[in-house]
Amino acid sequence: MLISSKTNTRVKQLRAAFDGNARLGGGLVAIEGLHLLEEALRSGIVPETVFLVDGREVPELPRGVEVVRLTEAVFRSAVETPSPQGVAALIAPPSFGMEDALVGTPLLVIAAGLQDPGNLGTLVRSAEAFGATGVLTTPGTVSAWNQKALRASVGSVFRVPVVGVSTDDLRGLKVRGVRLFAAVGSADGRTESAVDADFAGACALMIGNEGAGLGAEWMELADARVTVPCPGPVESLNAAVAGSVLLYEASRQRAAVHSSHRYKTARTAPAEVAR
Structure with a gap:
């Protein structure tokens, strides 16, 4: 499924997470770029959802991770960087005491x-x-x-x-x-x-x-x-x-x-x- 609407619920959640809105982001943190995604995985963090620009190859992920594809325009509307790599994810941040x-x-x-x-x-x-x-x-x-x-x-x-x-x-x-x-x-x-x-x-x-x-x-x-x-x-x-x-x-x-x-x-x- 390819999402082409900037008002899609999943896109709005991703945008809210990037904005630091914990309530609208469902308590999740947004990360952008393949390197940060790889670092999260290396640290034992399994993403809730991975967002990819349409046409981008799916990175190696644990089984069961949801992958959502977005048009380039929609992806750019949700992330922060001016030159995005076309990969982002929602993760549950680790909890330390x-x-x-x-x-x-x-x-x-x-x-x-x-x-x-x-x-x-x-x-x-x-x-x-x-x-x-x-x-x-x-x-x-x-x-x-x-x-x-x-x-x-x-x-x-x-x-x-x-x-x-x-x-x-x-x-x-x-x-x-x-x-x-x-x-x-x-x-x-x-x-x-x-x-x-x-x-x-x-x-x-x-x-x-x-x-x-x-x-x-x-x-x-x-x-x-x-x-x-x-x-x-x-x-x-x-x-x-x-x-x-x-x-x-x-x-x-x-x-x-x-x-x-x-x-x-x-x-x-x-x-x-x-x-």
């Missing part, structure tokens, strides 16, 4: 009031790249399922626990031994350089709003302030860049601790007796 993010020795990113979806998506991508266990978002932070955020994450949002939190939730982290680092743009007497801070233990990196930085309530919760030293003549780094650099430093420190532990274990292990 705080416990999903508190595994092992937690390494968390706290997005405190980030409003640029590209920044949030990039942080989610960096979180996965550098082994963070989750991304926590405070009220006022853009949704990780915003279309720009989703594309910027390049599929990492399907796998990294992204969890909405309150001030009380962050206080609960401190009770559980998670140290909160507030990322600031410039150093003062109370600020550590990222290379001197200890990210090897359970910790969370708090990244503030692009323009205003971290609000007073978040700064009061912080156990320490940390900055990325910049020898160049810039006032501060972009929020996503700063967060990514801090995540890299945390990953580097943790890898060094792990390597040192393996070396000490090998040195102290009893030698095998030859028989």
